[in-house]
Amino acid sequence: MKNTEKNYFDKVHVWGTVWNYIALVVMFIVPIGISVLLKSWPTLSVLGKVLVTLIPLYWVTAIVEVATYVPMLGAGGTYLSFVTGNISNLKLPCGLNAMENAKVRPNTEEGEVISTIAIAVSSLTTTVVIAVGVLAFSKVFSSASSNPTFAAAFNNVLPALFGALGASYFIKHWKLAFVPVITGIVMLLISPTMGVGILMFITIVASIIGALVIYKADFGPFLKGLSKKNK
């Protein structure tokens, strides 16, 4: 790692941490503001009951998601994504697509720059689309989204998005595609409602194991080097 690289990554972590904690404060302004405005605070026992259901569901997934997204999106992209949300269905594929187009890879300074710009632009675009939609088109969109014709398009955004994104990867790495896709299908046959965070973690692990087998010759010296380093 070059010296400038070290400095830049360190700076991104400082910026990310500061924005992250400001975001935490801003997030709490929402329920506090609502409770103050309405002079209505939730009953702790009811809120506790709701959180007992939600926390195991989302906090465990959050740990898996952090471990999955940091290596893919880089520091800046991850800090931004976790504040602005919609990661798996928007920020992640957007960051991956931008790095693919720019022909840079993650965990390099170039990858960090491209991924961060893509995710920040995506966050701004989403904010604008939602704000304009809410303020100007709420009546039109409400009827359009419930119209069965348009509903078919809106209900199939993810197959369209990941089909197109998948094609650009599969064309280059077709050998790697079989194991994770089949693993995903089998997992859903066993547990059809498995959350995407957990399913993604399983298919990533399956994909890397598949890659280890297919590219045994490349991985051998690398793994030996790692084990020596650990000793």
Added chain:
Amino acid sequence: MENFKSSTGMYAIALLIIAFIVAQSMFFIIKSWKHGKELGIKKETLVNTVTSSILFTIAPAISILVTVFVLAKALGIVLPWIRLTVIGNLAYETVAAETALNNLGGSLSSEITDPVQFSTVAWAMTIGAIFPLTFLPLVCKKLQKAIGGAVNKDEKSAKVGDIISASAFIGIISAFIARAINGCSTQTSTDGIKLVTESSGFISISTLICAIILMLLFTLICKKASWGAKAEPFAMPLAMFCAMGFAVLLTKVVPADISGFTWYTIGEELKTLL
């Protein structure tokens, strides 16, 4: 009090959130752009990243907007707008709101008229979602250093890093492809039965195949045509929009019993295929 869900105060909170998101995004764009130039990344590459990211985002953002309107029936327009602008996520917000309302004896299918219920939903949505923000700064640097250090050490490690990155990317994409092939979503009814709310089937699989074929076709055209390099960033969003259009076309031209086929029957109790 009946309009409390879209009062001026609520809009003021929404504006504050939007201002924060814009400020944070602009900060990172400016810093990254500056550093990109220092690294010698061409201006054209940076501009292409911006253009293709805008195009890429439009369709999923419209789909997020639809979720705002779905939640608006119960929660008013402003709270879902705020929630889907920060941390929000299509699946998470719906489940969090529904769980909170079920505990209060309500549901998303009916409008909230009680301010206490409304503030409980807002608190539940927030606390449920904030966990990553509390621990991300503690692990992000260590995680990135460990991975970056291992894969950027030398040329051989870089090649392994490329393979791991590609296989992890494909792993992510595969999860969504599998869900388009045989996934489903459920909602638990008041008597504890898992009812199917969404299921993959004929249309989702056809849309997926259409998107793959179109993307391969557009990639080929971009490689062969003299203007191909300039058009490349637009290939993905175009394939995505065309595939969504294809889904609409199928529902119009294919008989309803075929186009409406899903692996799991919507509205009925979930029965696994195995």
